[in-house]
Amino acid sequence: MKGYMPFPNAELRIPIEYKDKMDAYTRTRPTGGERPNPEDAPFPRQLDLWFMGVCLGAISNERVNLSGNQSHKFNTASMLENDAEKIEILELIAIATTGDPYIIGDPRRVIEIANELAAGGLPQVMQMIEDGNSRNIDNLSDKVKAKLLEVLPPAKPEPAGA
Amino acid sequence: MILFKRSHFQNFRMLREVELEFSTDAHRPLTVIRGENASGKTTILWAMQWAFWGDQILPEGGRDFRLHPLDWHRTDGPCPISVQITFETEVDEEGSTGIARRYNINRQCVEEVTADGGFNRHSNTLSLYELTDKGTQLKPHPELFMSAIFPQELREVFFTDAARVLSFTGSELSQTTKRKRVQDAIRSLLGIDLLEDSRDHVRWVQTEINSLLKESSGDEFLKELAGKIDRADRELQEQTKTRDSATEQMGELEVMYAETSSKLEAALVRGDREKLAGDLSKADADSKRYRAQVEDCIRMRSDLFKDDNLSSGLLHRHIGAALEKLWELKEANQIPRNFMPVLEQRLEMGECICGEKLVAGDEHYEHVRSLMKEQQLADDTSSRLSYLVSAALKFASSDTTGHQWLGQLNNLWQMQANAETGWREAEIGRRKLDLELKDLPDTDVNQLRDHRNDLLRQKERVLERRSAAETSITRLGRELTELRDNQKNWMKRENKYREQQSQLEAAQDLVSVLQLAYETIQNTKMKDVSEKMNDFFLRMIGAGRESDMVRRAEIGPDFDIIVYGPHQKLLDPDRDLSGAQRRSLTLAFILAVTTVSGVTAPSVIDTPISELSGAVRTECLRIMSQMSQQLILFLTRADIEGVQGVIDEYAGKVLTISNSTHFPQFLVNDPHEDKAKTMTCTCSHREFCGVCERVGDDSDPDLRRRMGAVGARA
Numbered sequence: 001m002k003g004y005m006p007f008p009n010a011e012l013r014i015p016i017e018y019k020d021k022m023d024a025y026t027r028t029r030p031t032g033g034e035r036p037n038p039e040d041a042p043f044p045r046q047l048d049l050w051f052m053g054v055c056l057g058a059i060s061n062e063r064v065n066l067s068g069n070q071s072h073k074f075n076t077a078s079m080l081e082n083d084a085e086k087i088e089i090l091e092l093i094a095i096a097t098t099g100d101p102y103i104i105g106d107p108r109r110v111i112e113i114a115n116e117l118a119a120g121g122l123p124q125v126m127q128m129i130e131d132g133n134s135r136n137i138d139n140l141s142d143k144v145k146a147k148l149l150e151v152l153p154p155a156k157p158e159p160a161g162a
Numbered sequence: 163m164i165l166f167k168r169s170h171f172q173n174f175r176m177l178r179e180v181e182l183e184f185s186t187d188a189h190r191p192l193t194v195i196r197g198e199n200a201s202g203k204t205t206i207l208w209a210m211q212w213a214f215w216g217d218q219i220l221p222e223g224g225r226d227f228r229l230h231p232l233d234w235h236r237t238d239g240p241c242p243i244s245v246q247i248t249f250e251t252e253v254d255e256e257g258s259t260g261i262a263r264r265y266n267i268n269r270q271c272v273e274e275v276t277a278d279g280g281f282n283r284h285s286n287t288l289s290l291y292e293l294t295d296k297g298t299q300l301k302p303h304p305e306l307f308m309s310a311i312f313p314q315e316l317r318e319v320f321f322t323d324a325a326r327v328l329s330f331t332g333s334e335l336s337q338t339t340k341r342k343r344v345q346d347a348i349r350s351l352l353g354i355d356l357l358e359d360s361r362d363h364v365r366w367v368q369t370e371i372n373s374l375l376k377e378s379s380g381d382e383f384l385k386e387l388a389g390k391i392d393r394a395d396r397e398l399q400e401q402t403k404t405r406d407s408a409t410e411q412m413g414e415l416e417v418m419y420a421e422t423s424s425k426l427e428a429a430l431v432r433g434d435r436e437k438l439a440g441d442l443s444k445a446d447a448d449s450k451r452y453r454a455q456v457e458d459c460i461r462m463r464s465d466l467f468k469d470d471n472l473s474s475g476l477l478h479r480h481i482g483a484a485l486e487k488l489w490e491l492k493e494a495n496q497i498p499r500n501f502m503p504v505l506e507q508r509l510e511m512g513e514c515i516c517g518e519k520l521v522a523g524d525e526h527y528e529h530v531r532s533l534m535k536e537q538q539l540a541d542d543t544s545s546r547l548s549y550l551v552s553a554a555l556k557f558a559s560s561d562t563t564g565h566q567w568l569g570q571l572n573n574l575w576q577m578q579a580n581a582e583t584g585w586r587e588a589e590i591g592r593r594k595l596d597l598e599l600k601d602l603p604d605t606d607v608n609q610l611r612d613h614r615n616d617l618l619r620q621k622e623r624v625l626e627r628r629s630a631a632e633t634s635i636t637r638l639g640r641e642l643t644e645l646r647d648n649q650k651n652w653m654k655r656e657n658k659y660r661e662q663q664s665q666l667e668a669a670q671d672l673v674s675v676l677q678l679a680y681e682t683i684q685n686t687k688m689k690d691v692s693e694k695m696n697d698f699f700l701r702m703i704g705a706g707r708e709s710d711m712v713r714r715a716e717i718g719p720d721f722d723i724i725v726y727g728p729h730q731k732l733l734d735p736d737r738d739l740s741g742a743q744r745r746s747l748t749l750a751f752i753l754a755v756t757t758v759s760g761v762t763a764p765s766v767i768d769t770p771i772s773e774l775s776g777a778v779r780t781e782c783l784r785i786m787s788q789m790s791q792q793l794i795l796f797l798t799r800a801d802i803e804g805v806q807g808v809i810d811e812y813a814g815k816v817l818t819i820s821n822s823t824h825f826p827q828f829l830v831n832d833p834h835e836d837k838a839k840t841m842t843c844t845c846s847h848r849e850f851c852g853v854c855e856r857v858g859d860d861s862d863p864d865l866r867r868r869m870g871a872v873g874a875r876a
Binding site: 004006027038039041042043044045047048049051052054055056058059085086088089091092093095096097099100101102104105137140141144145147148149151152155 | 460465468473474475478550557
């Protein structure tokens with residue numbers, strides 16, 4: 001559903017201690033400046049790193065309450081305006097996490113849950129990037145692949161003759 | 163025949179006072195001077211050559227080459243230097259007499275050490291004495307006499323050191339140099355130069371007689387004939403000069419052409435600079451292209467982290483759980499839910515579904531309006547939830563989308579690996595080409611090609627000139643024969659020119675004899691030298707059999723030393739012969755040219771066999787000893803090892819030289835000398851004494867202590 005933006009002014013936040021690392025591991029940032037090499041900064045945008053945190057927080061059911069002083073607003077949710085599927089996923093996560101479909105009627109809460117999950121998942125994201133002997137993007141690729149294989153059911157066999 | 167009898171050196175470098183005697187025994191022609199490195203062997207070689215040819219044979223003409231001992235101080239005063247050599251020869255000032263005469267040559271000079279450590283050399287004199295039973299007789303013009311007996315072109319034949327043992331075959335010498343040295347040695351020893359000079363002189367005499375005839379004869383016809391002969395003769399000389407110069411030029415051009423061709427071949431083997439540069443540029447472009455591909459793959463892999471297939475894959479369980487909740491609502495018909503149209507209709511009708519009137523402004527109306535507002539929100543959520551059912555269903559296949567993401571990741575990894583392999587290979591290729599290009603001498607292949615083509619054109623032009631000159635020479639030769647026959651017949655008929663006719667005939671006969679001798683030497687003697695050299699060479703290296711790589715060596719018409727392998731295959735002495743074989747070839751050539759020429763001159767050779775080993779060393783020494791009239795060799799103890807038997811058999815004299823400063827490091831006994839000097843003793847190759855005993859001699863099974871020897875300190 002394009003153009004649907006339930007939380008235009010909601011703030012996307014992370015724990016303040018991850019601010020520098022978020023800068024270091026993303027290729028582009030809202031403030032502009034030098035574009036780091038994707039080998040070192042594997043995430044295209046800060047949003048993508050945050051979203052990976054949300055996913056991992058959800059998988060491990062880690063939620064960290066973010067009080068205003070301890071968190072850093074890196075953007076507003078309006079940047080999701082053209083990313084309908086991410087909005088859908090955030091809403092579905094909120095439903096799955098709370099068990100209440102009507103939670104989506106409270107968009108601020110949906111983003112709050114996402115922020116909490118992101119805060120819970122970010123340590124894992126950083127670990128995925130930093131652990132290993134390879135370049136950041138290779139470390140991350142390896143770990144994400146392993147995580148996917150861990151959570152996904154086995155691939156369906158290819159139809160015969162395919 | 164020339165034989166060295168003895169030599170005496172005074173203050174020539176470290177030869178402060180040294181006297182050597184050489185074997186003159188025809189059956190034992192070998193003299194061995196045993197000495198280790200830095201004991202004065204090479205100095206003796208220099209000193210003897212200096213005695214014969216003076217400063218000109220010293221490095222840089224002797225300008226900075228001091229002759230006085232290194233430890234001669236300024237306070238020691240002027241240093242008198244002299245080298246005397248006593249030799250025997252059958253030649254005197256008039257030529258060969260067949261009677262042996264003894265001479266003593268004495269070259270002297272004085273050197274004064276200057277305050278700045280340099281030196282001045284002066285009072286350089288050369289004296290020659292004939293030694294007779296009645297006493298000594300000073301001979302005039304010693305330089306002329308010496309240059310006749312010891313022409314400088316034969317220096318390499320008489321005196322050869324370790325460095326110059328490759329004078330005729332060394333790989334570092336140009337073909338032209340080697341050819342010139344071989345030619346000089348042969349021409350000088352075989353007397354070809356002398357014959358040529360004599361022939362040309364008689365021809366000149368012939369021309370002079372003819373000129374006189376032309377001027378003095380009153381006979382017009384004879385005058386005309388003499389004039390024609392004179393013109394033809396001059397033209398013949400001119401054409402001969404042209405032909406000879408063209409031949410010489412042709413030789414030089416051929417060498418230059420061969421050198422340029424080999425440079426070109428080498429450059430082409432190593433690589434054409436332009437082609438290499440092109441290949442490098444292509445490799446550079448390949449490297450950049452592959453590197454860009456690698457970077458693209460990494461960037462695309464990075465972009466994969468914003469792909470929703472990844473998040474939906476990771477969250478497929480959560481999406482499933484959410485879908486379950488939504489499905490429950492749908493099953494309970496709670497979504498979609500839309501009350502708004504009903505309420506709007508009732509407000510328009512002015513009657514509630516309960517039957518009560520709805521009038522704007524009253525309480526019931528406002529209540530319905532409030533309900534409508536709440537319902538609006540509930541309907542939006544419901545509508546969104548309803549939409550989310552379809553969205554969740556779309557994501558429900560998230561296991562598939564997750565695997566798709568993994569597939570994309572693997573593909574990108576594979577692409578990146580391929581690109582990296584391509585990049586690495588291109589980079590290796592690029593670096594290799596870069597190095598090749600840097601290593602490539604600054605040779606322009608095209609320039610070399612142009613140069614070679616230019617040389618080819620020059621060769622063609624010179625060849626044309628030579629052919630034209632040869633044609634003219636043939637024509638002029640016929641014309642001259644005809645004219646001289648006419649002249650002879652006319653003079654016979656006239657009967658008054660008998661004297662001139664006899665002179666001309668005598669000159670003509672002489673020219674014919676000299677020409678014949680010249681051709682005989684060129685054709686026969688050269689062949690003899692070539693065959694002897696081949697014989698000596700093959701015996702020295704033990705080759706020539708069917709299984710051997712070296713089959714034959716000969717001297718070609720252009721004075722090249724040519725070596726053949728199996729099936730008449732030409733071998734390049736520089737590349738296909740070992741260092742030992744090249745040394746043997748030089749020694750064989752020297753022996754051959756002296757043997758054939760009959761010029762029985764001494765050969766003085768410094769460490770000629772040090773690079774040879776085993777049978778080659780023994781055979782070289784044996785053949786040299788057998789074929790030489792007098793052979794003086796400087797050998798180290800290491801050189802002597804294994805050839806003691808040959809020395810026993812052929813050496814008429816063996817003596818040992820030692821360096822006083824070698825005590826105590828190498829010499830066992832203190833020589834009690836406060837100056838560096840060469841010491842001599844009469845120890846043979848199998849002995850040592852108090853003067854020459856070196857560390858280890860005592861335990862060497864090949865050596866014995868010379869009993870009772872005090873050692874003659876020179």
